[in-house]
Amino acid sequence: QVQLVESGGGLVQAGGSLRLSCATSGRTFSTYNIGWVRQAPGKGREFVAGITKTTGATYYATSVKGRFTISRDNTKNTVYLQMNSLKPEDTAVYFCAADETRVPTTQWEYWGQGTQVTVSS
Numbered sequence: 001q002v003q004l005v006e007s008g009g010g011l012v013q014a015g016g017s018l019r020l021s022c023a024t025s026g027r028t029f030s031t032y033n034i035g036w037v038r039q040a041p042g043k044g045r046e047f048v049a050g051i052t053k054t055t056g057a058t059y060y061a062t063s064v065k066g067r068f069t070i071s072r073d074n075t076k077n078t079v080y081l082q083m084n085s086l087k088p089e090d091t092a093v094y095f096c097a098a099d100e101t102r103v104p105t106t107q108w109e110y111w112g113q114g115t116q117v118t119v120s121s
Helices: none
Strands: 002-007 010-013 018-026 033-039 045-051 058-060 068-073 078-083 092-099 115-120
Touching (some): 002 092, 018 092, 033 078, 045 078
Parallel strands (some): 010 115
Antiparallel strands (some): 002 018, 045 058, 068 078, 092 115
């Protein structure tokens, strides 16, 4: 089993940037595909980005493509989400998630506790 801890959230003005980190512990980091999922107030969870464990292939939601970048550092057991050109509609709790076999949209095996991102207009 893997444990996931997010950090890096906060308050930022529209147009600004934030970098989220997801530190993992437990089973070998390279065993897992890792993703970011967000949930805005009153809405369901939404896939943001994912990165595979083997080739490092990346996947993005249409709403963030070109603005967000997901990456992983296997030496630090950490995944990052660089978020640029932030918009008020990006405001949400951002969850890090892991899955051994797939890169799902929202049905991940393991979840972190989430970190709040608030973008002011």
